[in-house]
Amino acid sequence: xxxxxFPYVEETNFLKxxxxxxxxxxKNIFKKNCITPSPDAWVFGANTDFSKQxxxxxxxxxxxxxxxxxxERSMLERYVVTEELLVSGAPVAAHWIADRQSGSxxxxxxxxxxxxxxxxxxTSGECYFAIGMSEPDSGSDLASVKTKAEKTSxxxxxxxxxxxxxxxxxxxxxxxxxxxxxxLENNRHSGLSQFLVDLSLPGVTINGIEDMTGQKHFNETxxxxxxxxxxxxxxxxxxxxxxxxxxxxxxRSGPERFLSxxxxxxxxxxxxxxxxxxxxxxxxxxxxxxxxxxxxxxxxIASMIExxxxxxxxxxxxKELGNAxxxxxVETIRGMSNxxxxxxxxxxxxxxxxxxxxxxxxxxxxxxxxxxxxxxxxKQLGLR
Amino acid sequence: MNEEIKIFFEIAxxxxxxxxxxxxxxxxxxxxxxxxELLNELKKSELTKLLMKEEFxxxxxxxxxxxxxxxxxxxxxxxLPFSETIIANYIxxxxxxxxxxxxxxxxxxxxxxxxxDDKVSGVLRSVPYLNITNFILAKINFxxxxxxxxxxxxxxxxxxxxxxxxxxxxxxxxxxxDLIYFLDFPSMIDFENLISNIKxxxxxxxxxxxxxLCINYCSDRKQFGRSLSKFQMIQxxxxxxxxxxxASGASISIFQTHSKNKKSNENxxxxxxxxxxxxxxxxxxxxxxxxxxxxxxxxxxxxxxxLSYFTKNLNSWRNDFGNETYWQNILGEMxxxxxxxxxxxxx
Numbered sequence: 001x002x003x004x005x006f007p008y009v010e011e012t013n014f015l016k017x018x019x020x021x022x023x024x025x026x027k028n029i030f031k032k033n034c035i036t037p038s039p040d041a042w043v044f045g046a047n048t049d050f051s052k053q054x055x056x057x058x059x060x061x062x063x064x065x066x067x068x069x070x071x072e073r074s075m076l077e078r079y080v081v082t083e084e085l086l087v088s089g090a091p092v093a094a095h096w097i098a099d100r101q102s103g104s105x106x107x108x109x110x111x112x113x114x115x116x117x118x119x120x121x122x123t124s125g126e127c128y129f130a131i132g133m134s135e136p137d138s139g140s141d142l143a144s145v146k147t148k149a150e151k152t153s154x155x156x157x158x159x160x161x162x163x164x165x166x167x168x169x170x171x172x173x174x175x176x177x178x179x180x181x182x183x184l185e186n187n188r189h190s191g192l193s194q195f196l197v198d199l200s201l202p203g204v205t206i207n208g209i210e211d212m213t214g215q216k217h218f219n220e221t222x223x224x225x226x227x228x229x230x231x232x233x234x235x236x237x238x239x240x241x242x243x244x245x246x247x248x249x250x251x252r253s254g255p256e257r258f259l260s261x262x263x264x265x266x267x268x269x270x271x272x273x274x275x276x277x278x279x280x281x282x283x284x285x286x287x288x289x290x291x292x293x294x295x296x297x298x299x300x301i302a303s304m305i306e307x308x309x310x311x312x313x314x315x316x317x318x319k320e321l322g323n324a325x326x327x328x329x330v331e332t333i334r335g336m337s338n339x340x341x342x343x344x345x346x347x348x349x350x351x352x353x354x355x356x357x358x359x360x361x362x363x364x365x366x367x368x369x370x371x372x373x374x375x376x377x378x379k380q381l382g383l384r
Numbered sequence: 385m386n387e388e389i390k391i392f393f394e395i396a397x398x399x400x401x402x403x404x405x406x407x408x409x410x411x412x413x414x415x416x417x418x419x420x421e422l423l424n425e426l427k428k429s430e431l432t433k434l435l436m437k438e439e440f441x442x443x444x445x446x447x448x449x450x451x452x453x454x455x456x457x458x459x460x461x462x463x464l465p466f467s468e469t470i471i472a473n474y475i476x477x478x479x480x481x482x483x484x485x486x487x488x489x490x491x492x493x494x495x496x497x498x499x500x501d502d503k504v505s506g507v508l509r510s511v512p513y514l515n516i517t518n519f520i521l522a523k524i525n526f527x528x529x530x531x532x533x534x535x536x537x538x539x540x541x542x543x544x545x546x547x548x549x550x551x552x553x554x555x556x557x558x559x560x561x562d563l564i565y566f567l568d569f570p571s572m573i574d575f576e577n578l579i580s581n582i583k584x585x586x587x588x589x590x591x592x593x594x595x596x597l598c599i600n601y602c603s604d605r606k607q608f609g610r611s612l613s614k615f616q617m618i619q620x621x622x623x624x625x626x627x628x629x630x631a632s633g634a635s636i637s638i639f640q641t642h643s644k645n646k647k648s649n650e651n652x653x654x655x656x657x658x659x660x661x662x663x664x665x666x667x668x669x670x671x672x673x674x675x676x677x678x679x680x681x682x683x684x685x686x687x688x689x690x691l692s693y694f695t696k697n698l699n700s701w702r703n704d705f706g707n708e709t710y711w712q713n714i715l716g717e718m719x720x721x722x723x724x725x726x727x728x729x730x731x
Contacts, residue, residue, distance in 0.1 A: 003592060004630040008637035019731065087727050266726055276720065284719055285712030289663035292730060293635040300634070317630050371616075377626050378619035381599055 004314060004380075006300040015080050022059070022084035029053060030088070036348075037089025037267075039356045040260045043366070044217050045091035046170055048125070054085075054092070055125030060099045063306075064107060069120030075306035079299055083255045089263035093217075094170055098122045101250040102129035102175055106196065109235030109243060114196060118173070130168035131251075132176030132197070132221065133244065136161055140372050143188045143241065147178045147223065149195055149233075156233065158195065158203075158226040166366070168206050168219040174199055175247075176223070177240050192240030195232050202226070213358045245312055251367050253301040253315035257322030258294045260363065261329055264352045268333050271349050272340050280336035287332060290325050294318065313380045320373040323364040330356045389449045392431060396453055399425045400460035406690050409550070412463035413515060423464065423516075427485065432466065435474035440482050442473070448644045451585055451636065458589025461693050463551065465489045465513035467582050472521040476534060479567045488534075489513045491522035492575065492705075497533075499526060503560040504535055514542035514554040523575050534565040550696035576705060577653045583701040584636050584661040587669055590694045590701070591629040594676045597691050598622045602679055612679070621675040628668035635664035659715040666708030669698040 029035065029050065038045050054060050062078040064070025085092050103122045106114055121127030138144045147160025160178065168174060174197050181191035199206065203226035208216030235243045265287070269276070276284070298318050304311040333353065342350070364370045378384050385393065403422035412419050426432070434450055436442020450470065457466045465487050472488035489512055497506035508522060518537040523530060538561060542554035599622060602612040612618045639657035673695045677684045684691040702708065719729050 003595075004626065004633075006630060006634045006637070008634070008641045010641060016731070262727070269726055273720065273723075278713070281716035281720055282709055282712040283716070285659065285715035285717075286663060286667070286708070288715050288719060288726075288730065289635065289660045289712070290631075290667075292638065292660050293631050293664050295730075296634040296638060297631065317627055321627055321631055371620075374620050374623040375616075377623035381595075381622060381626060383599065383603070383613040383619050383622060 046093040047091035051095040051125035061123030069123040079302040086259040098129040130165040130171040132174040156228040189241035194234040252319040316373040432469040436477035455589040458586035487517040488519040549700040580705040587665040666702040669702040
């Protein structure tokens with residue numbers, strides 16, 4: 001396969017109205033609760049009250065079945081809500097992973113009891129998830145994970161360590177990729193399984209890791225002989241790799257891959273619109289072109305997911321192009337300030353810029369590095 | 385793609401795949417027998433009439449319908465004024481003028497144009513494919529108003545330009561050529577917009593071909609005992625080409641889709657969407673040219689091998705009708721002038 005098409009999906013008036021509704025809601029709630037927009041808020045901006053408010057509006061678990069507290073709305077509606085929350089810099093980190101990918105995994109692979117117990121809490125904004133994929137010795141090479149689950153008479157015993165788990169300190173559950181059988185010689189993806197782990201269980205220790213911004217948003221999670229019930233196995237034993245790959249399409253294709261720092265752009269323009277030089281004007285034209293193209297691609301993937309397709313490779317396209325765009329965006333804003341010395345920026349804008357500058361290196365690492373994205377694409381092109 | 389256009393697409397693909405090879409791209413003259421076969425097949429197919437009104441023998445398709453066809457012609461490196469003829473036929477047909485059955489070309493740069501007693505004189509610049517056709521549709525400014533003229537060049541001697549383009553282009557001085565038609569500028573056509581979009585579509589076609597060439601060449605050629613495609617650096621170059629090609633394809637889908645919703649008396653295209661595509665394809669072209677040549681090594685630098693034909697076309701099309709910086713300025717200025725927030729402007 002050498003052609004990757006992202007069919008254009010038109011935004012209906014219904015979706016345009018939904019946008020306005022979300023925008024108005026966010027504006028009001030920001031004002032009422034004195035919330036300040038922040039860049040990268042889906043990673044750094046946890047506010048459990050805000051998550052619950054979104055739950056009340058019906059904007060979490062939007063596509064989930066009604067019988068589990070969902071709203072059976074389309075992935076396109078969810079996309080629109082997501083975009084609006086991201087561009088406003090809303091504090092969505094607490095529920096982000098549960099709403100984006102973990103809830104869907106439970107709906108696909110969980111037991112009826114798990115669905116009934118957990119999904120309604122996700123949709124009400126009260127139950128949060130962390131991702132249990134990377135390990136100290138398994139980053140990009142995810143198939144080499146060493147965390148183990150061994151069968152016991154009552155279920156499973158879990159031992160090992162997961163790392164870089166964003167929000168694990170706030171999360172109630174983690175979906176953990178572990179080894180349940182040795183790797184077959186001819187299939188390194190064999191012997192892996194996913195488990196739904198309650199993070200309050202004895203034997204689970206979560207240690208925050210300070211990142212280069214000085215914040216502790218990601219964590220090391222240690223599983224020391226954690227006793228799991230049989231039902232904690234999510235999906236089929238040995239099919240963890242296949243399941244995790246499906247999860248990655250949700251993780252990599254969304255607008256958070258290119259709208260995480262929109263707040264900075266918006267604030268810069270609002271502050272300096274009249275002072276933007278011809279050079280800056282041209283730079284804005286470039287940003288508009290790249291951003292609109294990325295939105296077409298990401299919205300197209302939402303539509304593919306809606307129609308039951310599995311666009312894992314397309315998701316890698318959005319992630320790679322989106323991450324590159326965001327890095328360039330922060331640099332471009334720096335460049336646009338050629339007529340506006342840094343010391344003339346308002347403290348708020350300066351703070352946004354500094355946050356963005358510090359956080360930007362992580363964009364092309366989290367959710368899979370650029371090298372891994374290009375590896376996925378190469379494989380689909382038949383080069384591997 | 386609807387069923388009807390799919391049929392024409394398949395006809396085109398059949399002709400292109402059978403009749404185009406690299407030798408006719410580098411020798412596209414009437415003296416070349418293979419080239420003549422291609423030319424005649426295409427004329428018979430009437431593919432260039434698809435946008436024309438039915439009363440003139442056309443199929444009355446809309447612009448969005450023929451985007452895949454224009455892209456395909458660029459992907460195969462069709463060395464003929466194919467999109468130019470489609471556009472000329474369409475404009476003439478919309479102006480209730482029956483086009484000729486021949487190929488036509490378009491001219492956008494003219495100077496010293498005079499029209500006396502239905503005879504036209506002046507200078508035409510950078511006209512593509514005057515080695516193939518003498519029928520020219522030119523945009524002119526006459527008495528401070530824009531017009532389109534259509535005429536057959538009978539006596540002017542085209543002077544082929546020395547340039548870096550794959551498609552041949554010519555300057556032409558004409559004296560007292562008979563005007564076939566002299567048209568008021570049709571209200572629904574913004575020439576700059578239209579042709580810029582054609583260049584973006586063609587660019588995506590060329591990118592798709594370059595990606596294919598890179599995959600095939602790097603899979604076949606071995607160095608250090610293994611295929612080039614097994615080296616991670618080469619894989620990175622090729623995946624970069626795939627990424628940029630996909631983004632460019634998405635960028636043209638914006639104006640393609642929006643043009644469907646336009647009423648017949650409106651311009652087909654919003655300037656904003658034209659700019660988005662021209663910028664995105666222009667940016668992608670630069671990266672793709674560099675990465676594809678790097679992946680191919682010296683072979684890609686030869687005239688004999690296909691790659692250079694497509695990278696030369698990309699270089700040409702990214703500069704035609706304003707390069708990305710030109711369109712970035714237009715788009716950036718449009719945003720600043722509207723005095724809206726960025727998100728509002730984007731939605």
